[in-house]
């Protein structure tokens with residue numbers, strides 16, 4: 001063994017990112033690892049699966065787990081499953097990052113705190129710093145919030161504008177155990193290209209559809225192949241909707257909307273995979289899927 005290369009000060013561990021829907025958890029994770037692997041949108045309930053993002057430098061490796069926003073309002077089988085994913089994700093991690101929006105500490109945030117295991121350190125991260133112009137008001141808001149829970153530390157960031165992200169990483173490092181890196185240094189996620197392709201389509205659907213539709217929709221990869229000679233990807237993706245009229249909405253007038261969704265998704269995939277992509281997206285109707293437990297299992301949710 002080469003003793004010189006052995007670094008006993010190195011740290012490595014798991015950090016779960018939790019919070020109510022739409023506080024900016026996925027945006028934060030993408031900035032922490034410097035690559036867009038978790039999809040984001042203005043709408044709540046964008047993230048449905050746990051997504052792992054890996055940050056590595058000379059002193060530490062931080063394995064972040066982005067989780068779905070914890071649901072407190074609408075009860076259905078899908079939301080119960082999402083919440084179950086959150087409570088599972090926080091068990092066994094070394095640190096929990098609890099994200100809220102600056103100047104908004106609501107009962108939905110408190111419900112998330114109640115789900116957290118008692119013996120894991122919780123770092124309080126106040127996001128959307130850009131929305132809190134008055135620093136005195138912000139300081140008072142933070143002081144009040146800190147009275148409600150025994151946080152291990154507090155940090156303010158703006159995930160969207162990449163502010164104070166480095167500070168958050170440095171704050172987290174000493175909270176991780178001494179250990180060698182678990183993943184290769186160039187690995188940024190443990191998710192497959194297949195999963196990332198599906199997520200990219202879901203993000204475009206969120207972006208181009210009205211308020212109601214995305215909640216009754218899911219995306220399935222039907223075929224995913226890479227040509228061994230040319231390196232070109234062929235990806236076939238089905239969008240599941242609840243009703244016939246929703247199918248028409250997704251397709252849009254003379255197919256315009258679906259075309260825009262497919263084109264943007266293909267361009268993003270080409271950037272992420274660094275290859276040419278042939279992408280085919282189509283729509284299938286399957287009513288009541290969000291309440292069908294067996295079907296949720298099939299989808300891996």
Ligand SMILES: Nc1nc2c(ncn2[C@@H]2O[C@H](COP(=O)(O)OP(=O)(O)OP(=O)(O)O)[C@@H](O)[C@H]2O)c(=O)[nH]1
Nearest residue numbers: 022023024025026027040041045046047069159160
């Ligand atoms: N102004 C401002 N907006 C932000 C900031 N960070 C995130 N956002 C916006 O907040 C919205 C939600 O961001 P997401 O990252 O999708 O939030 P999330 O917590 O992962 O949401 P779910 O997965 O639905 O629980 C998006 O429109 C982001 O652009 C920030 O620092 N400032």
Ligand SMILES: [Mg+2]
Nearest residue numbers: 025026046047
């Ligand atoms: Mg998210």
